[in-house]
Amino acid sequence: MNELLKEIKFLEDLPDQVLIIDKFKSIGYANKAAKNHFGSSIVNQNISSIVRDPSLLSQIDDSLENNKSGILDIEIKKPNFQFFKVSVMPGPSNLLEDSNSVIIFFKDLTDIIKVQKLKSDFVANVSHELRTPLQSIKLGLETINNGHAAKDLESQKKILPVVLQQTSRMENIVNDLLSLSRIELQEHIRPNEKVNLNDIISHSIELHQEILKKNNIECQFERESKNVKINGDRNRLIEVFNNLIDNGIKYSEKNKKITITTKSENKNFLVTIKDQGIGISKENIPQVTERFFRVDPAKSKEVGGTGLGLAIVKHIVNQHRAEMTISSEINKGTEISLNFPTI
Ligand SMILES: Nc1ncnc2c1ncn2[C@@H]1O[C@H](COP(=O)(O)OP(=O)(O)OP(=O)(O)O)[C@@H](O)[C@H]1O
Ligand SMILES: [Mg+2]
Structure with missing residues (x-):
């Protein structure tokens, strides 16, 4: 040189x-x-x-x-x-x-360009997801306003519930997106409320009693007896278990079982949610926590899913400095483990 x-x-x-x-x-x-x-x-x-x-x-x-x-x-x-x-x-x-x-x-500039691409993909996805229910609302209202149902009360009564249902769908998507962006903004702030996960899980199961009964799915909770506390945000953790139980029900046939287990191990509190549902293939497992990803969009349409649930779960889990692992086998079921640090 x-x-x-x-x-x-x-x-x-x-x-x-x-x-x-x-x-x-x-x-x-x-x-x-x-x-x-x-x-x-x-x-x-x-x-x-x-x-x-x-x-x-x-x-x-x-x-x-x-x-x-x-x-x-x-x-x-x-x-x-x-x-x-x-x-x-x-x-x-x-x-x-x-x-x-x-x-x-x-x-x-690879990282910057990647983030830009993620952002524009996201906007495209959101627009697409909102446009579908919006089109159906518009069509329904047009039919009532000046279409064949304009003077037909019976037809109007048939169309209005669809319009309402699609309006709720749009509302859910917007609420989920707001929830996701709020969590993302606060992901670095560790929650400091002292909470008991067993109580939170029991509460979440309670909220699902009706739908569990309707689908004849048993939800068994094998809770650890010790009164372990973690630093957490109660409402967000309820959102985590609501999403996971909701998935367990949606992606299982009737008459199946969901088992939730909790146990403390060293300085961690371990929660597993296991279902006997349709399962997720190995190549899809890493994708299910991505926003708007659904393995089978037709199935999601039938059971009502936007693909935001697990993205929200992942961010809340990160905020709690916990770890999530998903293991699954097609037609056997899915097991999601959450490992929380205890106080
Ligand atoms: N327990 C499960 N068993 C089988 N497949 C699952 C399970 N949980 C999630 N999936 C798959 O992962 C996809 C993403 O799940 P996620 O909860 O993020 O979205 P969703 O349930 O479709 O909609 P949302 O939760 O927003 O109502 C689902 O569409 C489904 O294909
Ligand atoms: Mg879901």
């Missing part, structure tokens, strides 16, 4: 990748971040074996031949999505042994 390079030692610790190449496009210098990213043995390799993007290679030519600088966006799709803003500029004449050199700065 020449003297000038030693002088600009700050390049070494820069979080962005920096490469300096000579007139044969061979890499004469790579800082630590570049070696971490592109591999430790990139020095002396040709730049075209590291980056294959034609616009970047032609910008490098332009810098070498015409002393021109340029900034470009580079998107790499495989094996993983990556996005860089790359600045290419001619280096000072005495930077490398050989007089011509080009400095390349890579600014890694």
Whole structure:
């Protein structure tokens, strides 16, 4: 390395990748971040074996031949999505042994672009989810207003419950979204109310008595006798168990059983909710906590699901610094374990 390079030692610790190449496009210098990213043995390799993007290679030519600088966006799709803003500029004449050199700065914007994409996907999903019930409400009201039901009281009586049902659906989606965004904002704030999970679970089971009876599903609660407390937010924890019991019922046939067990282990309080339902395939398990994800949208339509329940559960669990694991087998059932730190 020449003297000038030693002088600009700050390049070494820069979080962005920096490469300096000579007139044969061979890499004469790579800082630590570049070696971490592109591999430790990139020095002396040709730049075209590291980056294959034609616009970047032609910008490098332009810098070498015409002393021109340029900034470009580079998107790499495989094996993983990556996005860089790359600045290419001619280096000072005495930077490398050989007089011509080009400095390349890579600014890694992958995380920012990913978040942007997540946001726009989310808006698209929300719009889609709200548009479906809205269309059906509009159609119903039009039929009553100036369609075939305008003067037909009997038809109106048939249409109105559908309109009401779709209105409730929209209301539920909006409430769930508000709940999700509130929890997300507060995820870093650890709750400090001292709560008894056994009582919370009993309360949540109580709230489901009617629907359990209707589906002839038994909900067995094997609770630990000790009076263990955790730091928690009572209302949010009720929301967790409501969602999990609700799923246990929705994704099970009639006459099945849901078993909820609690036990304390070292400094943790373990809750498991096990059903004998339709189960989730291995490849779908990591996806079920994503917003709006449903394994079978037709089934969800039938049982009434938006795909926000487990996303809400995941955020509340995170807020409580607890861990959630899902294990499941198709047609056998699903078991969700929650591991809470105790006080
Ligand atoms: N206990 C379960 N057994 C089988 N599949 C499940 C179970 N729990 C969740 N799933 C699957 O995961 C998907 C996502 O669950 P989630 O609770 O987030 O949404 P949902 O139940 O469809 O709607 P919502 O909870 O918003 O009313 C469900 O649509 C279903 O396909
Ligand atoms: Mg659900």
